[in-house]
Amino acid sequence: MSRAAAAMLKPFMFKRPVLDCPMVKEYRPMASMNRSDPVILGHLLAEHRDLFHLMHSVQLAFAMAGQPRPESRADVLEALHHLREHLGDHFAQEELGGFLEEAMTRMPRLSAAVRSIVAQHPALLAELDRVIDELTMVEKSGGFAAGAKSWSVAVHAFEAFAANMAAHERSENMVVQEGYNEDLGLVE
16 A cells, blocks of 8 residues: 555554543444445345246246146146245335335435336236136136136236246346445346
């Protein structure tokens, strides 16, 4: 370190207690609010990875099912219910305060984007519920033709939901990256 830099930092380098208190042995700066917490960001990445895996498991269940049969419908419905439960919990956590709120606290100009993201939650859950309802109708409908039509509608509805969910997650990742001033490698 150059002498000029050392001279500039000297007022912040304490060798003696900052306060006249025997408990304070040295100066230790607080963690900066502008620094990201790797534990928090790791949790966010893990949450989104879990959601991705659940979405993929539903897509895989649809792909493996082939023609609509009672067993394949049951597998897809099980994967959808698991996704719905996890997504409901995920959204509830976000709405109670979490990564989005922290990002907004760090950068208040993100508040409109955060409100927009949170406002999407009910519509996304309703969209997923419609997919589940469509497949439930397949179980209750009589005849192969009605079941095949409902199955096809459910497949397309889930594809639309998956695209909307991916767009939602991209928006959320963008806000978190901007709020934490951290490139998570999640936004193009």
